[in-house]
Amino acid sequence: MLRTGLALSIILVAAALSLSGQTPPATVHQEVHANLNQLMRGTLYPAANVVFSAQADNPGDVKPIPGHDPSMATDPLTSTFGGWLAVENAALTLAESANLLSIPGRTCSNGVPVPITDAAWLAFVQQLRDTSMQAYRAAQAKDQDAMIANAETLSEACAGCHRKWRDRRTAENRCK
Secondary structure, three states: OHHHHHHHHHHHHHHHHHHOOOOOOOOOOOOOOOOHHHHHHHHHHHHHHHHHHOOOOOHHHOOOOOOOOHHHOOOHHHOOOOOHHHHHHHHHHHHHHHHHOOOOOOEOOOOOEOOOOOHHHHHHHHHHHHHHHHHHHHHHOOOHHHHHHHHHHHHHHHHHHHHHHHHOOOOOOOOO
C-alpha cells in the first residue's frame, strides 16, 4: 500500500510539473554527513529525551517560559510546537532515524562501518521504528499511561543495540 501510494505521488508530481512546463527533479542521492556517534547525539538522543520525558511529566501541562519567545526555545517541550506535539514530533524523529541508521556508508566514530547488514542490527533498527511509532500513536492520543508502557520497550531497543555494539565490544571493533 505504501509503495503504491508513493508511486502514485511520484507520478502525480511528475504530471503536475509536466503540465506546468517544468521538468521533474533528478533523483536525490543519499549522502552520509554524520558518523553514528554524531547522529546519536544530534538526533536520536535529544528526541528520545523528549519521548521519555512524557513518563514523568504530562506534556499537556508544559507551558512556554514566560518572557521567552517560544519560537526561539531550545527545549522542544516549551517551543512553538511544544507539549504533546513535541512528543509526537520526537517519536516520529526516532522512527525516521531508523532510516538514517540504515544508510550505507555511515561509519562509527572510530571509522568502523556501521553493521547495517547484521541481522541483529536490522532487528534493533526495526524495533526502534516500531516502538517509536507506538509512542507516536500514544502521544497523538495524549495517553501518558501508554507512553509509560511504551518507554520500557523503546528503552530496550536502545539498550540492546548499545550492549551489542557500544558497551561490550573491544576497542578495535567497538562501534560508537
